[in-house]
Amino acid sequence: MKLIQTILLFCTLILPLVVKAEKITIAAASDLKFAMDEIVTAFKQTHPYDEVDVVYGSSGKFHTQIQQGAPYDLYFSADIKYAQSLASAGLAVSDVKAYAFGRIVLWSASLDASKMTLDSLLDLTISRIAIANPRHAPYGMRAVEALKASGLWDKLEPKLVYGENIAHTAQFVQTGNAQIGIVALALAVNPELSSKGDYYLIPDTLHTPLEQGFIITKLAEGKPAVRQFANYMSSQPARAVMIHYGFVLPDEVAGN
Amino acid sequence: MNMLSDGDLQALWLTVRLATIVTMILLIIGTPIAWWLARTKTWWKGPASAVVALPLVLPPSVLGFYLLVVMGPNGPVGQLTQTLGIGLLPFTFWGLVIASVFYSLPFMVQPLKTAFEAVGDRPLEVAATLRASPLDAFFTVAVPLAAPGFLTASILTFAHTVGEFGVILMIGGNLPGITRVASVQIYDHVEALEYMQAHRLSAVMLIFSFVVLLALYMWRPNANKSY
Incomplete structure (x- = not known):
């Protein structure tokens, strides 16, 4: 009971x-x-x-x-x-x-990315460019497509470092370990990132739609x-x- | 071995290279630390032991995050390396070496410390009465007596560095041949849904780890007691 x-x-x-x-x-x-x-x-x-x-x-x-x-x-x-x-x-x-x-952008915490284009990445003072791992991160695949479409891939590939996902990629740039990176627009417009640097919107004609x-x-x-x-x-x-x-x-x- | 791709072999070779270099560096750094910890009577032996053991407890994400910030262009280490003209350490092989030295430090120091403690004061006192200098006594008495400890410490350090993942993922930047070690390569295979490749490389790691530990325990059945 x-x-x-x-x-x-x-x-x-x-x-x-x-x-x-x-x-x-x-x-x-x-x-x-x-x-x-x-x-x-x-x-x-x-x-x-x-x-x-x-x-x-x-x-x-x-x-x-x-x-x-x-x-x-x-x-x-x-x-x-x-x-x-x-x-x-x-x-x-x-x-x-x-x-x-989704859209991809160039974003940097130390350089003014809003005044740049993809060609600016050839600048010799830029030694590290962060993108998401193109093998499995959709934003990384689009970043590679955009670099290839603009004919910059061969010159820039040695400078690339790969983040595990797009937030990790932004973290490489935010800590300054990479001077610049290709990240998601959705992250770049957030105050957390936008307070540290502007972005350049990469034309969506350079990559397949995300x-x-x-x-x-x-x-x-x-x-x-x-x-x-x-x-x-x-x-x-x-x-x-x-x-x-x-x-x-x-x-x-x-x-x- | 042709079941593994070139990328897999490259990752394995890099892993072996990293673990070997880290083990050698830690033998040099870890031995005096362990010796000091085993013999000192100072009150801050406790705090020092705690600092050495920290990487056992800290999540790799904490270590990776701190290293990324400290070795970055605005961090103290990053500014030092830039002043010295070395550049920045993240995304480099030597950056991984330094990170792994921190990460595997307790695996070298703890077994060595236990081995040195087991040697005790007596043999060294005897050596001193025979007019051996402290350094002499260390190399001719303490080191041979603690030899099994050196073996255990080296194997554990090597194996632990091979098994490292989180810290490397956070500061490595996944560069083939430079920072893409086997554990990261497996993770990438899984993320890219390439399960077959993941299975093969994982099997290699599993067998390797088992053989190392088997050797450790078969050879010295009481190794688990010294650690």
Whole structure:
């Protein structure tokens, strides 16, 4: 009898918490670091009971982790290909939704990058240029494409150092270990970086479009809050944040 | 071995080179530190031991972050190296060597210290009565008696440097042949979803690590006690 009472008491204490609050775990590419933080804060104002955790990292790593059953409800990839690959493996319960196009910029904490172009990288006083690792970081692949398209690759390759992801790349530049780097526009416009130096927007004609996509993973099946968050991404406030961070939204491109 | 790509072999060779150089440097730096720690009676032996053991506890990210800042152009070490005309250390092989010397320091010092403590005062006192100078006594009495400790310390230092990852990732810049060691190469394979290559190189590392530890424990069954 005592045991049943205890169990009942336990249930009355725990159940309301379980029913009311949902926990959303998001795996997001590092370029979303600042934008996603703001979107989550805004989302929580209208959904105060839900708990939202965001993990930032490289898209490739999350891809591997989700394949191995990592507990992420949403996966925001910097390259839509990774999201598509998970979806075709049956690991998504939503369509792959394109949410933005990423842009790359030259950014430096010690030089005025806003007065530069890619050709300025040939300057002999620049000995280290940081880019994200092109083998698996989508921003790194685009940086290589842009350098190749402008015919600078052969001359600049010996100066390149490779960050693990785009945030790590920015860190090389921020600490001055690389004088300049090619990073995501979304990071360069954040006060953390923009207070230290301006950027030069690399023309998007020099690289293939960096289309970004997200999915709701299989683990989030039957979690209404996750779907609400997914829908919230196309809401006006979320779009405003994304545009503020220099992302081009998919329907804007169609209008061009 | 042709199952491994040229990049993998290059990464393995770089790893062996790094670990060898770090072990040799630490034999030179670590021995006097261990000797001093084993014999001193000063009150700050405690704090000094704690500093030496720090890399055992500190996350590699902390060490990597500090090294990146300190060796950067605005850090004290970075300004020194630039003044000396060496340039900056991050993204260089010697930058990795210095980082690894810090990172593996306790793996050299702790076993040596234990070995020196086991030698005790008596043999050295005897040597002194036979008119051996302290330096003489150190090389002809203490070092031979502590030889197994030197072996353990060197193997552990070498193996630990081979297993280094976080610090190198943070300050290395992933340059082939310069800072892209085997652990980083494996990480890149996994990130790029090249699981087959990751499996092969990982298997090499697994076998290597096992053989090293097996040698250590088979050869000196009580090695685990001295460390």
